[in-house]
Amino acid sequence: MFTNNMAARMKMFRQPIQRLVMGNLHKNCGHPERLNRCWKLCSQQARPLTSVPNSDKQYTVVTEKDGIRKIHLNDPKKRNALSLAMLQSLKRDLLHKSADQELRVIILSAEGPVFSSGHDLKELTSATGREFHRKVFDACTEVMLLLQEIHVPVIAQVAGLATAAGCQLVASCDIAVASEKARFGTPGAKVGLFCSTPGVALGRAVPRKVAMEMLFTGDTISAQDALQHGLISKIVPEDKLEEETQNVARKICEYSSSVIALGKSCFYSQMRRSREDAYREASQVMIDNLSLKDGQEGIHAFIKKGHPTWSHSWDKAHD
Secondary structure (H helix, E strand, O other): OOOOOHHHHHHHOHHHHOOOOOOOHHHOOOOHHHHHHHHHHHOOOOOOOOOOOOOOOOOEEEEEEOOEEEEEEOOHHHOOOOOHHHHHHHHHHHHOOOOOOOOOEEEEEEOOOEEEOOOOHHHHOOOOOHHHHHHHHHHHHHHHHHHHHOOOOEEEEEOOEEEOHHHHHHHHOOEEEEEOOOEEEOOHHHHOOOOHHHHHHHOOOOOHHHHHHHHHHOOOEEHHHHHHHOOOOEEEOHHHHHHHHHHHHHHHHOOOHHHHHHHHHHHHHHHOOOHHHHHHHHHHHHHHHHOEHHHHHHHHHHHOOOOOOOOOOOOEOOO
């Protein structure tokens, strides 16, 4: 639904946005369905940054500095498989204090030579049963959706191999920085389990025929091929991977967090629409953006050849 009335748009989804990102996020005008879904996920965030209940194993390691949260997959002995426990840990780490105004960027990285090998196949045998299988794939879907629905940009820092749901994880991130040694694949057909869910993210990141070849043959592609087809954003030497990923994150932190959040929400929303409807929605969002205090701050600073002082708020400059 589209409307030219800003007050009506704000009223329409004031509740799901409230407390989602920061105190004044109810003034945001992102896409209602997306924000409703993200609000439901964020409502679960009041939990400590731990791995899995009743487990001493730390599946992820989290650090946070200067607005940049790094979530490090920490199960190298199992090739950082996206087990149910790993997925639950990832979800908690993504949502932990996600409404904190200080959170500006999230980076996903991994311990060892494999970024992630995908699902833990030992969890997907007949012995575990259909209901457990459903829990695994439901948890995986929640994490993949959350990566694009959370208000801050998410960057994949890929040093090694990313296959199956691991490749899906990379494809679902907003930005992906990879080393020259990184490789990507969807080899499910080789073990009798077609990569149908990884194909959802892969098919939205690379051309259809490239995705189908990867899915049908199970062959991996190089970092260079992944860059050429749009699966990743850039390639850097292995010893520069951490530095370059941090550079990208710090660059994002230079800008207004409210403007970035508004832009991210609009981008994914308009991509699902027809070209005409996409322009209609994006045009309205730009008008809404102009009414933000930070929208006017940036424009005035540009006109005066100065530097903007961002409020990172959803305060309005005008109606």
